[in-house]
Each structure stands twice: as C-alpha cells, then as structure tokens.
Amino acid sequence: MKNEKGMVRGWHILLLAGISGLLFLFYQGLWGNPSYIPPVLVGTPAPRFEAPDLYKGVPVTLDQFKGKVVVLNFWASWCQECKLEHESLLALNRQYGQNPGFVMLGVNYQDKESLAKEYLNTFGNNFQHIIDLNGRISIDYGVYGVPETFVIDQSGVIRHKEIGPIIGETYDRFTHRILEPLLINQPVSP
C-alpha cells in the first residue's frame, strides 16, 4: 500500500519535472534562430557504418579507410542542388583522386537504386557510392537534407561539414583551407 503511494508520487514528480523541462526548452528556443545550423559533430569521431556499394552490393565500412582523408558526400537523384555540385565533385576527385591518402565516398540518401544509377549514368561518375538503406547513416550523421558533405581525417574524426553545394568560392575554400592542409597533416582553418 505504502509502496503504491510512493509510486504515484513518483509519477507526479516525473510529470511536473517533464512539464518544467519542456517549458524551459521552449523558453530557450524562443531566443534561438531556427534556421541557424552550427557545424554538426565537427571534432567528434565519425560514426561508423557499413553499407552496400551502389553497383557491386558488397559492404563498405568506414573503418577500411582508416589513415585516409575521407570526403563523405550525401546526395540523392531527386535533389536539384546535388546536380549543381555534381561537376565540382567529379573535379574534386580528378584533382585529389590520385593521392593515396584521399578517398571520396558518395552516400545515396532517401533514393531508389535505379534512379540513383540513372543519375550517375547521365551526369557521370568517378568515385564510389554506397546506399543508405534504412537511413541509419543519415541519422547518425544528423543529415538535414542533401547535399551535405563531411570531411573525416586520418584518425576518423570529423573535421568539417559543408551544407549545400560545393561550387564556386565554396569549392576553392573547401579544397584550399580544408582538404589540402588535412592531406599534409596540418591544422584546418575553415
């Protein structure tokens, strides 16, 4: 009997705490800018994943690229902005692809396999792609939308995140200030 009363009180406290927490959260939220997105996960170890290759279907893991700088690009065939940056991505891999310490990996997000392949056939392709089957990788990396590009360093730490297409000035900044210093093991200055 006593125990039951204690449980009820416990529920009451939990409920009140929940409400207070919620209100505090809303209050905090009022002062934030909803469209501001700080650099996600930068400086933390990159979430590990295992996903099938778009063409061969064999599993690809992040671990197999340890010791290399990985550029992880989330894209989809239905995404207009991805088309904008596609040429730049191909150029990026042409520029650094020969470097043994560099690897580029596309992550196909919320898409259909056939459409993804068709997209690559139409717009060209020179690097490896994996399929984010149930969206797990996107959840782990906190992907808002596509395109988003992550740069992971040799020890598996995320060093940079780019939201939106990598074109024009962004491309230059991306290559000169982020990729190149990383490739020669220097600190990154975004």
Added chain:
Amino acid sequence: MIIELGHLAVITALVLAMIGIVVPVIGIKKQKAVWIEIGRQAVTLNFFLLTLGMAAMIYAYVTQDYSVKYVAATSNSKLPIFYKIAGLWGGHEGSLLLWAWILSAYCALAVWIHWKTQPVVIPYLIAMESLILSGFLLLILFLSNPFERLLSAPPDGRDLNPLLQDPAMVGHPPMLYMGYVGLSIPFCFAMAALFSGRLGEEWIKVTQRWTLLAWISLTTGILMGGYWAYYELGWGGYWGWDPVENAAFMPWLVATAFLHSVMVQETRKMFKVWNLFLIILAFSLSLIGTFLVRSGVLSSVHSFATDPGRGLFILSFLAFMLILSFGTLIFRSNKLKSNIEMDSMVSRESVFLFNNLFFLVAMITVFIGTLYPLLTEALKFKKVSVGPPYYNAVFMPIALGLIFLMGVGPYIPWRKASFESLKKQFLFPLIFAGAGMILFAIVGIRDLYALSGLTVVSFVLASIVLDFKRISSFLAKQRKITALQGFYTSFRQNPRRVAGIITHIGVLIMVVGIIFSTIYQTEKVVILKPGEEVVLKSYRIKLIRLYEVEGPNWQAQEGSFQVYQGDALITRLYPQKRLYPVSQTPTTETALHQIYMGHLFLTIPEVAPDGSWARVRALFNPLILWVWYGGGVMVFGGLLNIFRPKRKEVYAAHSTEASLPEGVPGIPQLSSKRMTQE
C-alpha cells in the same frame, strides 16, 4: 467604420470573457444561480461578438479595404473572391481570430446543449472556456491585431501566398482548428469533473460525441493538408514529418488513444486517472502545437513571422494552462482508484492498455523528433535534426503493432479470454494472414515493410469479416431473417461498435494506399525538348509543346503532354510552372491522371525561358487515392458514430460474456446459463 466596429466587438468579447472566468466561480462559492446565468449570457454574447468581428474582417476583404494592414498583406484585388475570404486565415493574425471564433462557437453550443442536463459542470465549463478564450483574445488584441489600420493605404494588397491559393487550403485550417479547439470541450469537462469531484463515468459519456467531433475534424484537416501538399507542393508525397504536420498529428494520436481508453472506463470502471490524463494531454498538445506554429521556434515549411514577444506570451499562457491542468489532476486525482484489478493479460482490457501504450509511444516518438533541434540546442549539443529516416525507422514498427491490435481488440473478450475462445476467434484470421503473406511474397512483394504491413492488414480484415459474419448469421438464425438483415440488426443494436469497425476498415484502406504509394512509387526526372518522350512503367509521356498562358493573377509556362499506353493515346496532361507577379512567387502546378486508383503525376519544375526544353518530373503513384478514400471511410465511421441511433437495449459487458458474439443483446437465459457454469 465597419472594421472599427469589429475591433470594438472583439474588445468587448475580451471583457466579457474575463467576466466569464470570474462569475461562475462566485456563483459556485455563493451558491447563487444568477451569477452562473451571467456567465451563460457572456458566453452566448461572445459568440455573436466574435462573429461580428469575423464578419467585419470578411467585409474588409470583399470590399478590398487595403487600409487594413492585415488585409493588405494577405489579399489582392485580382484574387478570386473565394480566396479573398480564405485570405482571412492565410496569415497569423487572422488564423488566431478564426481560432477564437471557433472556440466561442463550440463553447456557446456546449453551454446550450448541456445547460439543463449538466448543472454542476456548466459553471466550471464556462470558467475554463472563458479562460482559454481570454488568453487568445489578449494575444489577438495586444500582439497580433488583424484590425490594425495603416496610416497610408496602399493602392493594392500584397496578395495571398500563392501556395495557399488552393481549394484544399481553404478548408484545411478551419477543419484543423475545429479539431484543436474541439478538444477543449472534453478537456473542460474533465477539468470540471476534477474541480467538482464528480469523477464518475458521466463526463466521459457526455463528452464522447464532442471528442468524436474533434477527432473527425482533425482527421479531415490532416487529410486535406496532405492532399494540398501532394498536389500543390509538387514533390509527389503527402506527408513529410514537418514540425507543423507533427503538431497536428500529436493531438490526433492522443485523442485516438483517448477514444479507445474511455471504453475501458465505461465498461470496466478502470483507467479513470489515465483518461483524465489523456484528454488533458491531448488538449495541451493542441496548445503546444499552436505555440510551435505561431512562435517560430522551429523552422518548417509553414513559415510564419517570428516575434519573440508573441512567442513569450503564448509560452506564458501555455505554461499557465499546463500547470493549472496537470496540477489539478495531481492534486485532485488522489481520491480516484480503480477498484478493479486486471484479471488477465489475455483480455480486451490489456489489448486496450497496449493500444494506449502504443499510441503514446508513437506520440512521444513524434514529439522527440519534432523537438530534437530545440533539445540539442538547449543542451549545447551540436544541432542535429532528425529527418524522415528517423520517423520511418521508429514510427513504422509502432504503426504495425497498432494495426495488429485492431484485429485483436474488438474481438477478444473482456476480463479473461480462454484458449478456446482465442482459437475460435483468431485461428482463421491467422491462417488467412499466413496464406496472404505467402501469396504476396509469390506475387513479388519482397519489401519488408510492405510484406509485413499487408500481412497484418489481411489478419485484421479476416478478423473483421469473421466477426461480422458471425453476428449476422447469429441474428439471422435467432430472428429468422436474412444475413443482410442480420447485419443491419447488429448495427441497430450496437451502432457504436459497427461504426468503430467501419473506421478501422478505413484505416486498413489507408494503410494499403500508403504502402503502395510510397514503396512502389516510380519516378523519373528528365529534360525533354518538344517532341521527345519519357517512358514510365508501361506509359510513354510525350512533350508536344511549351507555351505561355495567363490567369487572373498569374502567368505560366504550360506544357502540353500526351500520354500513351502502347500506341493508344490515353490522356493529355497540362502541368504548369506559374509565376504570381505581385508576390514574385513561382509555383509548380501538378497535372494528374488517374489510373485505377493511382495517379500519373506530372510537374515541370524548370522550363527554359525560350520554351525550348523543360525539366519533367513524372511519377507513378499506385493506389495513392486509397490514402484519401481510406481517410474518407474513417471520417464516415466517425460521423456514423456521432449520429448513431440510440441503442435499443442497454447491455453491459459484465452480464454477458465471451461465448456470445459482441453486439448481441444479453439474453437472460443464455447469460444465466453461463453463470451457473462458472
């Protein structure tokens, strides 16, 4: 002049609403009916005053009075009259006025209906409803006043957001608000029950139809919103887990849980505190939804102006309401204890318990997903949002569980189910579902979600059919009538149950629609020049030419397409890329062709300025119409439930039990026979 009159009417309404909070309380304290009568008059008068306020605004729209700031912001002289009126809820200020008006209408109606029969509850109801109304009127008059004038009137308005110029969008907000606000009536009854200490089953019985009305409105509102997104936004889907969609979905989930759990209280006197909690939660979620939408704390496709002052006010009001309602629940519910323990885990009670648990977990999933950006920000995590993959991964299994329970709950006996009765009821559906699964797999449905979804749907369907057949033939034999008449008799005898099952059938139809239209959707995006074609499934879609057209308040580039199946021309489609020059907003107008109950969906998101090529997006959405057909059946079931005929005989679940099909009135000899067996 008219607009000032409307303004004055709303100011008066605020004063009256404040009076309406106080006088019923005095009436209860002093035990004098006259005070409560004043409250009633205030409520009735408020409805007329707010109607006047609404009418004044509509008058300003129709007469194109652009000296009113809000009208100038949401209307234009070229706008068709239909959309001129809808412009009233095309923005923040007008939406709130509509909210308040619907609230006053509900309140007046509730007081009018229940004045004689619920004398104890009415004063509390008036006080609570007036409190909510005051909060909204304060917000309207001081922080978002639609009656505000501009010092110098512009010659013409800035136009209603073109995306909102759609028939579904005219009906969507009022329906949604009717749902949100409708929940306030059962909420106020629950609060009245807590305050007055009359915590029996009465409030639940009285508010049943109110809750149903709110649920139907919410359902319709969400369905219309989905159709609008599908047709007007042109991305080919109808649900994107956007914060604002979620804001409407969360109260719906809890209201649905509530509609189910009240049945346990009615028949078994259990879940008393739980039901109070659920309805308070459901209405709180409507308020939270309003806060999320109106304060701009979350980014979403429904962009409304951000104003911390406004947000702060709504937040304070929200905090007040949450603390008041949940606080009262905590302090007043101590008296309540369900006297009856659960007899067995294999019983209808426990299925209802799981139903509630699942709905609540579903709600929490959506809640966390929606608030995740806020949460990470407040805890100084890095800001991470959760997109559709999160919802698909977490929500789908819960939805599957809920659908499965739909096939168990209505058919498992109360209290304790014997193995025999379980076998009798569920063996056939299980075999049927198993056979269905094998069949689906053979036909080529290999997707895990599709296969398990369809299997569960067949299980539920078999349960429903078996049950209907059993009751009908039982009654047919008993009364010597045909099975069809027997079915009708079963409806006459337990209309609530049959109406509920019709709603369940609607859910099944919708689920099949969702499965096929999402998992088996085919899509192609290509650039076409006139004369070229794209092949989608067995259809060839050929672009004939591109040209310019003009509407009352827009210009567009239109594509003329011919759709062939084999060599036969089956239809012509004319999607558009529109530009609304006043607001400089482009939109894509979808062209649809119905194939069986699916859609061929065509948009041209990008057209070359000289009309030499167009980017064409072609989709085939199989069975997509089932989503809305199913929704229609759900709403029909709900309406049938509201307007159901009175039951012929009162029949309590305690007296007759498992061996009798549900919906059959207790026959004395039969039940007494069972008694002796026990």
